[in-house]
Amino acid sequence: MSDKNSKVLLEINNLKKSYGNHVVLDGIHTTISQGEVIAIIGPSGCGKSTFLRSLNLLERPDSGEILFEGENLMDMAGEKQGLFHKKTSSEKSLNALREKIGMVFQQFNLFPNMTVKQNIMLAPVKLKLMDKEAASKRADELLERVGLSDKADTYPNMLSGGQKQRIAIARSLAMNPSVMLFDEPTSALDPEMVGEVLHLMKELARDGMTMVVVTHEMGFAREVANRVMFIDEKNIMEEGSPEEIFSNPKSPRLKDFLARVL
């Protein structure tokens, strides 16, 4: 359960997004506080990924507000820019804010041309968050934390799916984010590798990381999340503690959905 007194990290007001005539999100309101672990569930195509990707503007919403620590992300980003576009100051601060919002993808998206360690180190060094030595030390710590110290100098193609996802999580952690977004982090994994990734995420949650997780793993949602969001019909249809959602669903659509996935 989120602590009533904890700091609000993200506040989302009246968020709307459509592709052409197809409305995906229609006026979402919610807040995300520090330390919360939120699981987003819902039928496929319901817009849960779009919602998650809106939170760091990978998808640009059509209207609404996304306040991150009080600053509206929507005021910052311009249109999609060309390669030689001169950076505006707002774009720079958008990049600065994005450093604070980590993201883990379904397809891992590790950089295949770099070693595991370079994948983790490059961004903090490039963005001058750390010097090389500090970044290297931090990378070693993170590799140990995800249990892959021996893979530091291999290339991603030598790793299994579960290992890749653990590295992707370490890469995201290297930026010291305030909140981490997970976009179906276990959906591309073979079943026997799902456990190792969920285990790592559980540890993160226990250590107090704020997490927003789009997932099909109902077990994880029930066990680890302290709030579950059911998105359907373009909005948050129902949300609450895992017990409320899983044991006492109110809307027929949620009941229907749970009946199909559990």
Place this chain on the structure above:
Amino acid sequence: MKESNKGKVQRRMLLLAAVLLAGIFVWFGSDGTAVQAENDDSTLIVGFDASFPPYGYQDESGEYVGFDLDLAQEVCKRNGWKLVKQPIDWDSKDMELNSGSIDCIWNGFTMNGREEEYTWSVPYVDNSQVVIVKADSAIHKLSDMAGKIVAVQADSSALAAFTGEDATDENKALCESFQDLQQVGDYNSAFMNLESGMVDAICMDIGVAKYQIESRGDAFRMLEESVSSEQYGIGFKKGNDTLRDTVQNTLFAMSEDKTFETIAKEWGLTDCICLKEYVPALLVEEGDMEDDEKSQTSYVEEGEEIVQGEKVQEDTANNTEGKSASKSDFLSIAKQLGKGMLATLSIFFFTLLFSLPLGLLLTFVRMSKYKVLQWIARIYISIMRGTPLMLQLLVVFFGPYYLLKMNLSYSYRFYAVIIGFSLNYAAYFAEIFRSGIEGVPLGQREAASVLGYSRMQTFTKIIFPQMVKRVMPPVTNEVITLVKDTSLAFALAYTEMFTLAKQIAAAQTSILPLFVAGLFYYIFNFVVAFVMEAVEKKLNYYR
């Protein structure tokens, strides 16, 4: 601190490398025939077709030699000029002359039918168009050629004699009777055609005919009847009377002191020269006008049998050994081709050096978010890929003169080749790069973006390295094509290896040089493919 010093050193090294490259580039540009020369008063740039022995061709040592070039050399010596021998593509001779990249055309250049197009010297060689057939051919006189296939050199006076504006009705009718009149690029291929039975007869200048028969032996013979008689002169740019007069007066002086005759004798052309008839009376002091006059008119009209004729044998026997037509072996041909190889390599190297970065720049423009820029790149690529490279080379070379009335400097020839090739190849590379960039999964960009990378950082660290790996196979294809495309530089008369091979082939009346050149290309491409494969393997550390 350490870091920034290292950066400085790297930048300096880069700068130094750039300066060195620029230096090499300029040096190559000035290297055309290893003579550094601008188009000024103290040089005479003579344009000639280097596959036209004995008037102008390449000997075994790689030197351009010939009757006309010896004459030009003597004229230059007497005037204190430096002679630049510029082999040209015969089809482009007018553009070369008008644009000032050559001063005159001096190369067994037929005046008849071209009287109005150039400022001419007086005629100095009396030449006729004769017909050569295989020794066992059924063709014995001109009328036997009805229904046969006849070859002539493209844009030659033999062609003009049949189809030109001033062609006689007789010749036109004769031409009508042929099954076909085929144009070939040079006499070497004409003889290959004749030998293999693809054509039945070749029509050519008598001087050339004699040379060819002399060096090819008795497998061929010349018809007694000639198609037409004509004269050779030196062609200058229309209106350039000053230069014409200077050159012509020098020739008169050479005729007076017999130098002209001596040179003609060296080349076995004693019976063809006619300059003496035109030397102004004032200059003629001794009255030895009568002796050779008659015999100059024409061999053929006198009905002499040329092939076995003693006269020809005598005239040429002494000098052909040293001056021409002795066939070379593989090694000496390879050695001769060496210079051309260097030219081919320099085209190859500089084209890659400029077209790869230019292609990448073009890719950026093509992928720009601005529609206007996108369209500019699209149209550019469409034109560069949609028109022949040879035409593009001609436009780059002659464009500055015809469009902007700029006079072309001597060294521009090489620059034009590199500019033309680079502009063309950049278009192909741009599309290859684009496909490589678009092939990098979107997730890579998203991951970079959420990690706070700027666009430039994303491109240099993530997209570009992955693109390079993806485009290796198609780039290798293009690079190999480029090796072979370098031979197109002949369109601008830049003597790279294949042009040189053709010239040597013409001089030696053998096709061996072409095969040697082919072998060189193969080895070159083998090395290129090997290197590219090694690079690909090196990039295989990730997938």
